[in-house]
Amino acid sequence: xxxxxxxxxxxxxxxxxxxxxxxxxxxxxxxxxxxxxxxxxxxxxxxxxxxxxxxxxxxxxxxxxxxxxxxxxxxxxxxxxxxxxxxxxxxxxxxxxxxxxxxxxxxxxxxxxxxxxxxxxxxxxxxxxxxxxxxxxxxxxxxxxxxxxxxxxxxxxxxxxxxxxxxxxxxxxxxxxxxxxxxxxxxxxxxxxxxxxxxxxxxxxxxxxxxxxxxxxxxxxxxxxxxxxxxxxxxxxxxxxxxxxxxxxxxxxxxxxxxxxxx
Amino acid sequence: xxxxxxxxxxxxxxxxxxxxxxxxxxxxxxxxxxxxxxxxxxxxxxxxxxxxxxxxxxxxxxxxxxxxxxxxxxxxxxxxxxxxxxxxxxxxxxxxxxxxxxxxxxxxxxxxxxxxxxxxxxxxxxxxxxxxxxxxxxxxxxxxxxxxxxxxxxxxxxxxxxxxxxxxxxxxxxxxxxxxxxxxxxxxxxxxxxxxxxxxxxxxxxxxxxxxxxxxxxxxxxxxxxxxxxxxxxxxxxxxxxxxxxxxxxxxxxxxxxxxxxxxxxxxxxxxxxxxxxxxxxxxxxxxxxxxxxxxxxxxxxxxxxxxxxx
Ligand SMILES: Nc1ncnc2c1ncn2[C@@H]1O[C@H](COP(=O)(O)OP(=O)(O)OP(=O)(O)O)[C@@H](O)[C@H]1O
Ligand SMILES: [Mg+2]
Numbered sequence: 001x002x003x004x005x006x007x008x009x010x011x012x013x014x015x016x017x018x019x020x021x022x023x024x025x026x027x028x029x030x031x032x033x034x035x036x037x038x039x040x041x042x043x044x045x046x047x048x049x050x051x052x053x054x055x056x057x058x059x060x061x062x063x064x065x066x067x068x069x070x071x072x073x074x075x076x077x078x079x080x081x082x083x084x085x086x087x088x089x090x091x092x093x094x095x096x097x098x099x100x101x102x103x104x105x106x107x108x109x110x111x112x113x114x115x116x117x118x119x120x121x122x123x124x125x126x127x128x129x130x131x132x133x134x135x136x137x138x139x140x141x142x143x144x145x146x147x148x149x150x151x152x153x154x155x156x157x158x159x160x161x162x163x164x165x166x167x168x169x170x171x172x173x174x175x176x177x178x179x180x181x182x183x184x185x186x187x188x189x190x191x192x193x194x195x196x197x198x199x200x201x202x203x204x205x206x207x208x209x210x211x212x213x214x215x216x217x218x219x220x221x222x223x224x225x226x227x228x229x230x231x232x233x234x235x236x237x238x239x240x241x242x243x244x245x246x247x248x249x250x251x252x253x254x255x256x257x258x259x260x261x262x263x
Numbered sequence: 264x265x266x267x268x269x270x271x272x273x274x275x276x277x278x279x280x281x282x283x284x285x286x287x288x289x290x291x292x293x294x295x296x297x298x299x300x301x302x303x304x305x306x307x308x309x310x311x312x313x314x315x316x317x318x319x320x321x322x323x324x325x326x327x328x329x330x331x332x333x334x335x336x337x338x339x340x341x342x343x344x345x346x347x348x349x350x351x352x353x354x355x356x357x358x359x360x361x362x363x364x365x366x367x368x369x370x371x372x373x374x375x376x377x378x379x380x381x382x383x384x385x386x387x388x389x390x391x392x393x394x395x396x397x398x399x400x401x402x403x404x405x406x407x408x409x410x411x412x413x414x415x416x417x418x419x420x421x422x423x424x425x426x427x428x429x430x431x432x433x434x435x436x437x438x439x440x441x442x443x444x445x446x447x448x449x450x451x452x453x454x455x456x457x458x459x460x461x462x463x464x465x466x467x468x469x470x471x472x473x474x475x476x477x478x479x480x481x482x483x484x485x486x487x488x489x490x491x492x493x494x495x496x497x498x499x500x501x502x503x504x505x506x507x508x509x510x511x512x513x514x515x516x517x518x519x520x521x522x523x524x525x526x527x528x529x530x531x532x533x534x535x536x537x538x539x540x541x542x543x544x545x546x547x548x549x550x551x552x553x554x555x556x557x558x559x560x561x562x563x564x565x566x567x568x569x570x571x572x573x574x
Contacts (some may be wrong), residue, residue: 053448079450092448095443097434098510102445105438108431115427118434124480145510161449 002029007061009127017233023225032199078108084164085175090107092158095147106161152183172204223251277535282406288524289413290474295497295519310366311355314373315347316487319469324387324482344469345462363556388481396477497523499554504521
């Protein structure tokens, strides 16, 4: 269970550019909740995920996972609880290292990095099987450097890295936005499959309203550093893009073309 | 006739200097391996090396002058280098000082440290006629033994590093250098990984300095001057030759040694041609600039072409 309580953060405090990126945000995710997050540019979505991941520290409020307060725990120390996939496919993997080496690092997330072998033979076999299920032809390229993969392949590898240890919370920040439509939908259905199979508690930011409605059991809309709409279960199933656009207008935020044009 | 005999004289003098060239190349190859760890693996241009090379040389000379055996003196020199790297690492990570500046600060500080170690002497002699050293160059036999020793020593270093960078810690260091965001998202304490890598790097550089002091018969306060450029030249030359060995880490380290040997080969050539060695640092810097600049320019030019094709 993820518990965010009264979290606020202000950037460039006391300057002309002061920006209250999050204002008293509270959010609780039950185990297995798959929450899609939408909202206009600058609404505070990424900031929220960064605070959960620990790359940003809130000015006020607290973050806890399974009752354990992690607000003051540095990002790399809480990494064992989390899985992350970034918008930029280059961010989630080490380009100069092999596919299997990247996976081995993810496997050891949260463990001491001692003088045991960085990867074992048995692992290699297992990774090859895992990748085979992805059906991207990566199972025969285990020793290729990740830098030689396409953006979609890199996101798939990152997704595997993020989920292989069954994290308490999976954080996806527009992880298909940099991909072409076909690859994006492939990675997205892969995401859905992995999340469902592992019953993973997930926060997924997307700009695509249809995807936000189609995937997950809960949807939240953010605007101006606040959660302005939170809907789940049957009600969410009945939601239409029209409903969401109306909500947007009510909030005063402008929906971008990208949100409306998506299918 | 006069020309021919002077040419033969030149050739034989050049040929007779070759064993020393190999010795020096191998010694500096260890320095280049150390630099490779920071420059290539960590993506950190570490200027500490000028200071840590001299630190290694002076530490060894002072200890040996006091009667300490060579093996122990080298171990202490290695330890001193580790500490120098540790300082740069701490300045960079805990105080947030940019890489280049952190290296410069340690390098400058080491100038004073080295003088403290040598008790103010600019040059500390080792009595290599009466003390056992691992590398020396007085007779042909000594040169041969030195070269054989250096080959074994370098093989051991490369073997150890190959093992280390295959361990969990070594992989974590490589990830830190390749992509810090990814490393931290995967639970790696990137601060410590940088510090560890910089320490090992400078330890190796100091070890190389300690061998260089044995070769020269003295530790000198100036012996590390421009070491970074020599090391970079060795790396870029070596990697250019070993281009095919795209991913093989051990071969990359071998390439560093080959690069350093070629560097000293060319240096000797310039010496024997009676060209002023004052110009050699200029030449070295130019070589490094060309090797580092060409890939960039090539990319830029290709990009230009691509742009036109699509216009
Ligand atoms: N490190 C930072 N320094 C200063 N301002 C920041 C920083 N990070 C975010 N902001 C500002 O905080 C606000 C919220 O940013 P955030 O990235 O969370 O938005 P978002 O909802 O993810 O938007 P987008 O859909 O464009 O990704 C924006 O106004 C942004 O400019
Ligand atoms: Mg964002």
